[in-house]
Amino acid sequence: MTPLIDKAYRWAVPVLGLWLVTWIVLSWAGVQDDAFIHLRYADNLFQTHLITYDGVHPNYGASSLLYVYLLSFLRTFTATPDLPRIVSSCVHVLLIAGLVFLFLRAIPREAHLARLLGLITLVIFVAPSAVRWLDDGMETGLALCFVAMLCWFTYRQSTTPATTGLQYLAFVILGFFTVLLRTELILLCGLSFAIIAWSRFFASEDKAQSNQRLHALLGSSHLLLGGVLAIAFIRLKMHVFLPDTALAKSDGTASWYIASYVTAKVLAGALSFGVGVFLLWLLTIFLLLRAGRFSITALFANLAFPVLFALAAMRGQQIQGARYFVWTFFFSILWNVLQLSCVPPGDRVQTQSTSLTYCFLALVLLALPFESRMLYPMLRGRAHLLKQFEGNHLEDLQGKRGIALDIGLIGYFSRADICDMAGLVNGRDKARQTTQQRLVSCVATHPDFIFLDLGGIGYVANYLPINDWQVCSQYDFENVYQSNRHYLIVPRTTAPEVCKSIANTVPSEIAPLLR
DSSP: OHHHHHHHHHHHHHHHHHHHHHHHHHTTTOOOTTHHHHHHHHHHHHHHSSOBSSSSSBOOOOSOHHHHHHHHHHTTTOOOTTHHHHHHHHHHHHHHHHHHHIIIIISOTTOHHHHHHHHHHHHHTTSHHHHHHHSSSSSHHHHHHHHHHHHHHHHHHTTSSOOOHHHHHHHHHHHHHHHHHOGGGHHHHHHHHHHHHIIIIITOSSOOOHHHHHHHHHHTOHHHHHHHHHHHHHHHHHSSSSOHHHHHTBOSOOOHHHHHHHHHHHHHHTGGGTHHHHHHHHHHHHHHHHTTOOOHHHHHHTOHHHHHHHHHHHHTBOOOSGGGTHHHHHHHHHHHHHHHTTSOTTOHHHHHHHHHHHHHHHHHHHHHHHHHHHHHHHHHHHHHHHHHHHHTOGGGGTTOEEEESSOHHHHHHHOOEEEETTOSSSOHHHHHSOHHHHHHHHHTTOOSEEEEEHHHHHHHHTTSOOTTEEEEEEEEEEOSSOEEEEEEEEETTTHHHHOSSOOSSOOTTTGGGGO
16 A cells, blocks of 8 residues: 555656646736735835835734735835735745655655545645635735644644753744734644643653643743734734734624534635535544544644634624635644554554545545636636736826725725725724724715725715716626626716726616716
8 A cells, every 4th residue: 555655646746736836827917805905015014114004004904914024025126016926826835845745754654544645635735726725815825834834843842751942942933923924823822732731741641740740831832922922012013912804804793603604605615625625624533533543632633623613603703715714624634644644554444544535535636627617717817807907007096085895906006095895904993883884984085986896886876976977997806606896986077087998888787876
């Protein structure tokens, strides 16, 4: 069995690498709309040395401070709007290279079940759905790199009796930057502390004295301490613990049913990067149980998703993408694979489990052609959308007031004063408001333009007379199953001044609102 796994890796690694590069090229240079929110924050940080969206008022509307700092640093060398895509694609390649190294070097050749699970992980993480989420200009791939390091170092630390002073400092720094990248990753720092502390103290056969027990606990606290220091830094820098985005996307009403429905919808919509990773997580748990390796530390390592889901349900948090879940599965999958690598070779249960794992690999491979056909139009649509924004010369809207919901592209290319109906970038007070309250306050600013889909424009029309407005242009935001068309509309009197390309005809679906 082992030679077969080795041969599979020998052929699969270059093929998967070529597959990934092909999809990166095919989808270049389309990115997610939210990436341009971070890029605008980075540009303003570079120019004003403040975390601000409009360049004037400091606010915490970015989901990742570290990513904003990184983009701002790289902004020193280039001002291309492709910067987020360049970073995310390079990180994606780095992530795959790191996983290949981990599975080939850290897992013994005899542990063919663990290596096979590693191969499945590689296939899923180069699939078109992974390109959709990891090459979208956001920090998701970077977060997964940190999660992989966190898992590996936690695993190694759990097998050693103590931590040296230099190691402790290095892990504090790792924990700091991990939480600075994503605040919610403090959860993994806490679970890492629990795993290492349990391994060194509670599961130890040697009952140490109280001072030795305290030393063991303190020696296990490095990653958690780094995370706490990052939280303190964020509090000192931004005066709050959570970004405005977390507040705006939470309605404060606990609902386990809604959380379950939304989570299932998000995972299913992400295809193999969502439901595939979820099923792989369940498979690794099943294999651990079957091999008799599901220990207390494994329980801790697999708590990431249940805890995050429970917190989201209790806060009424709107989870709007697989990237908010995938890191929890990724940590648990890597941990379970590392645990399975310790199963003795030739074990009867391992041999039986390998057959089941091959079946799962076959299902993943069979799904790839269908997924490719579904994702290609969406990825190309993203690339076309970016070219459209670049070519429409929206700089004439700079400094003007506008209402928008998807604010990334329109905000970056226009440099306009955006009133965000989602409440992400206009400060803490706007984040606390309801959508209707934000709309009323946005209308009160007497906007110079509106950038919304048909439903949003109809909603605004109840509060603002737009019967004499003009369509400048329209933009199709492609999703997996549908296209969401947005319209840029302005008052007819100012259209020649601010619209480089005015639509020749008014689309029939929006015409009734503009009469």
